[in-house]
Amino acid sequence: MEMFSVNTTTQRERVWQCTCLTLVILLCPLPMSSGTLINGRLLGGILDDIADNGLGVSDMQAEYDALKYTNSPLDGAGISKQLANSISAQIQGAEAALKGLVNVIEEQYSSFSGENQYTQCCEITDTNDDPRYKSEVNFDKACVTIAGQSSVNKKFPTARIVEVMKENVRINPNLKWQYFGGEDGILLNYPAVKTTDVPDCDSYDPRFRSFYASAVSPVPKDVVLVLDTSDSMRTLHNGKTLMELAKQAARTVLDSLGPNDQIGLVSFASSASTPVLAESTCYTTTLAAATPSNIQNLKKYLDSLRATGGRNYEAGLKKAFSFFRSSNGTVRDQVLLFLAAGGSSEGSDPVSTIRDENAALENKALVLTFGLGKSVAGSVQTTLQNMAVQTQSRMSAGEVKMGTFTIVENPDDLSVAMATYYKFFHSPSQGVSNPEISAPHRDMLDKGLITSICLPAYHSGRLIGVACSDVAMSELLSEATYFDKGELSYAFVINGYGRTYSHPLLPRPYDDPDDPIFVDIHHLERAPAAKAVISSMIRGEEGNSSFVSTRTQARGDVFREGVSITNVMSHYYWAPVAGSAWSVCVVISDGSKNTEISPPTVLPSMFTYHRLDLKSASSPCKHFFKYATKDSSAVMLTPGAFRQPYHYLNTEETATNVTQYERYLTGQSSQNPGLKNSVLGSVAATYKAEVIWRKKRADYITWRSIGTMDGVVRVFPGTQLAKSYDHTRTDWFQRSLMDKGKNVVSAPYLDPWGSGYVITLSRTLYEAKADRQHTPSDNIVAVMKADFTLYYLYQAIQDNYTYCSLSSY
Incomplete structure (x- = not known):
């Protein structure tokens, strides 16, 4: 067949070609000459026409310039204390509820029954959707999980305990899940909810979860697992190899660890190996923080292990102790879990190896040994016993921590035997009086980030279980996350290890990342002077400091458009969160201030709330x-407009709420429904945009809106927006902040609201200035945007660039 080309171009293709031309002009300004076909000024004129005659930017800027403002300096020290106190109040409220619950558990324990009167969580059906829990729950009752390896003598909590949990929620609505995990493997959970993240009804065991282990033994732990992978691990037990059961036990140990713990894995046969994974090389030589991502990667390594070859205890031990030498030097409990099966070891005497290696660590490591199966020879048991008690230890190197040897004749019991290692660091006589506050983690239904506040419970001096109250991180960090006093001011929260819980460079807790992102604050606050600030925060101190630091801001879509980095004179104010090891820091850029429009007046005709369904x-x-109205614009009060943004997000908005907004904003009521003081002025000011839009009819524009820095957004025609909508986090808003005073144009995209392919043009509005001569250094108060059709741009280009309509093009 003869090949040929035909110079034919469909209208749709021309649209895209001319659109590409538009983007080229925007990104690559060309020198003008008599022979230049592409004239950037012509396109600039088209965009200016849309901005002024379609969107009304110049008219709206004139309206803002005519407003009067009240300005006051920011009290950085006061703000940091206020944010710290807000977090502390929520933590202390959860702690008070928890302590009351533990008291009742301890009082009621002798009345616990062997008969189960609760529905298992996996069988719950009578539930209703609740936005705070992001799942269907039943507040009238609790449910239980019963572990497959639970005690024969089970003891189920009394109804009185459930009543206390109900009362706790009534008094403190910020509480999320409350639960009690018993030493017998029973978990009582309130409110009742159907579990979906466990494969079987009996697969959840609270005793082997990080909340339980950290409450019983609060000091962070360095754990090194040493697993025998010799030929003897091929032995079958009830259809499974000992290797499979060893992997299962190792996974259980991993699940018991929290992000403050560190973990290392060693496998040994004739020689020893450590993990070599594509995800990271750090697992090979150093202890890894037991974060969700690291635990997941180490489980992959476990899956890859195969049983083959002889066994060399010495090789495995030396690799294990090399991990301990990589520890970060903080006060930590160190434990080596050594699992072996089969016959004797090759290599040097393992007891002397432990002596020499542990002496170099001042005898800080505890050694727990496990013999798997009935075939473990008597001589091997003696060796494992001597390894655990460290019979050859050098007392001059430091006090020896005496471990234990456990012979696990029934391999099905291995997980229980190994995963209760943490109890060696728990003293029942002393107990634990201060609740343990966990690092953020996914809740039991994988529906958001929470922190667990936990306490162990005792009966007659004996540990009977652990009780917890969960608080959503989104609510706990609400005010810090939405702190906004200017474009370059922000707040961040860290814990006592320097781990970042909230920072503008990380996803917000409400954004539900797949797993919590654990980042050392030094990676986010990189100015040399910030090191002293961070050290002071970790020590739990209060203070302030001023220096030049960098701001990293998204230029829209971070992955496609990158970021902008600016050096800013910054004032840091930090304060500890009482009752925790957390600390809050407020960073205020030079020149930032409190700005409010005064005196604002809002008439009923100026406020139509976007909830047209209510x-x-x-x-x-x-x-x-x-569904919309063309008679008016619609106002949405986004989360940033509220003093407690996540209380708004996690509470169902009703017609009563809408009426409260209307009455307060229009002056019919003095009862503030939780809005920031500046919102009243922003609602009044943005109404001017609706007046302008009504005068400037532009059929080619599908939607027009204006969003303020303090969380008010007004859209025309009026329509309902998603409750979680936050214009300040959108690409168009962030692009505009990076290019102040310019027409910022998006790439064409398909409008999800049905108007076809559209382009967004957005532009910033400045705070009032007496001479009305604005520069990019002026404060931004709002951003306006218009969505216009791609076809309109095509026609405009056709009209202004004649070569686009030539048949030869």
């Missing part, structure tokens, strides 16, 4: 795919 608008219609 309060019907006049003349409703369908604007493309959206």
